[in-house]
Amino acid sequence: MSGGLKIELGRRYRFSASHRLHSAKLSEEENRRVYGKCNNPHGHGHNYVVEVSVSGAVDPATGMIANLADLDSFVEREVIEPFDHKSLNEDVAAFRENVPTTENVCKEIFARLKHFRMAKLERVRVEETATTRSNMQGKNFRIAWRYGKRRKPSDQTNGDFPERTENRDAKESVADLMRKVIALIGEDPEREGLRKTPERFEKALKFLTSGYNQNLDNV
Amino acid sequence: MNGATFSVHYDEMVVVKDIEFFSLCEHHLLPFFGKAHVAYLPSKRVLGLSKIARLVNMYARRLQIQNA
Numbered sequence: 226m227s228g229g230l231k232i233e234l235g236r237r238y239r240f241s242a243s244h245r246l247h248s249a250k251l252s253e254e255e256n257r258r259v260y261g262k263c264n265n266p267h268g269h270g271h272n273y274v275v276e277v278s279v280s281g282a283v284d285p286a287t288g289m290i291a292n293l294a295d296l297d298s299f300v301e302r303e304v305i306e307p308f309d310h311k312s313l314n315e316d317v318a319a320f321r322e323n324v325p326t327t328e329n330v331c332k333e334i335f336a337r338l339k340h341f342r343m344a345k346l347e348r349v350r351v352e353e354t355a356t357t358r359s360n361m362q363g364k365n366f367r368i369a370w371r372y373g374k375r376r377k378p379s380d381q382t383n384g385d386f387p388e389r390t391e392n393r394d395a396k397e398s399v400a401d402l403m404r405k406v407i408a409l410i411g412e413d414p415e416r417e418g419l420r421k422t423p424e425r426f427e428k429a430l431k432f433l434t435s436g437y438n439q440n441l442d443n444v
Numbered sequence: 445m446n447g448a449t450f451s452v453h454y455d456e457m458v459v460v461k462d463i464e465f466f467s468l469c470e471h472h473l474l475p476f477f478g479k480a481h482v483a484y485l486p487s488k489r490v491l492g493l494s495k496i497a498r499l500v501n502m503y504a505r506r507l508q509i510q511n512a
Contacts, residue, residue, distance in 0.1 A: 433468050436505030444498045
C-alpha cells in the first residue's frame with residue numbers, strides 16, 4: 226500500500242476459443258430453450274478479452290506493484306496457453322463438468338490466477354462479446370450485461386393486451402434472466418437448492434400470468 | 445363465453461360472493477390474495493355461475509393493482 230491508498234494495476238489479455246453452452250443437468254429440450262443458438266452441437270467461437278487487476282504496495286525502487294513481465298508470463302502459463310485456440314468444453318478439464326458460460330469462464334480464470342505471488346488478485350473481468358461480460362472480485366461474483374437488441378413490440382393484440390410471444394432467444398428466457406437476478410443479489414445460482422429455481426420461477430410466473438392467454442371466448 | 449348464457453324471465457340481481465383469488469401486484473410483482481364479489485342485473489339472459497369465477501381468475505392471472 227502507498228499512503229493508505231489502494232493502488233491497482235490492470236492489464237488486458239486476449240485469447241480466442243470455441244465453446245458450446247450445454248448443461249448435462251438439463252434435458253435436450255431445456256438446453257435448447259435456455260441456451261438457444263449457443264447450444265448448437267458443433268459450437269461457436271469468441272475473441273475473449275480478459276482484464277486482470279492486481280493490488281499491492283508500490284515498490285519504491287521500481288515504481289511498480291508487480292513486474293508486468295511476471296504477470297504476463299503467469300497469465301500466459303495459467304490461462305492463455307491452456308485456453309487460446311482451444312475448444313473450452315473439450316480441452317479444459319473444468320468445463321467438462323461446468324458449462325463454459327462467460328460467468329464460469331470468469332470463475333475458472335479467477336481460480337487459476339489467485340495464486341499469483343507478486344501481488345494480490347483483485348478482480349477478473351471477462352468479455353465474451355462487446356455486450357456480455359462477467360466480473361469476479363474477491364468472494365463476490367457479479368455479472369453485468371447489456372442487451373444487444375431490444376424486444377420488438379408485437380403488432381398482434383389480445384383484447385387490450387399484447388399477445389404473449391414464446392421467446393426462445395437465450396438472452397431473453399425468463400429462467401435465464403432469473404439466474405442472473407439470483408447472482409446479482411449475491412446468491413450462488415449453482416447451489417443445489419437454487420439450481421432449478423429459475424425454471425421453477427418461470428413456470429410459476431407463466432401460470433400466474435396465464436390470464437393474458439385467456440379471453441372471453443375461451444375462458 | 446362459450447355459449448354459457450341462459451334465457452331467464454326475471455330481472456333481479458345475480459350475486460356471486462366469496463370468489464377466492466390470488467394475483468400479482470403490477471408495481472412489485474408480489475403476490476396478494478382476496479375474495480371477489482360480483483353482482484349484475486340480468487337483461488333476459490344470465491351467465492353460467494361458474495363462468496363468473498373463471499372470469500375473476502382470468503383477470504387475477506394478469507398483473508393487477510390492489511386498490512382497483
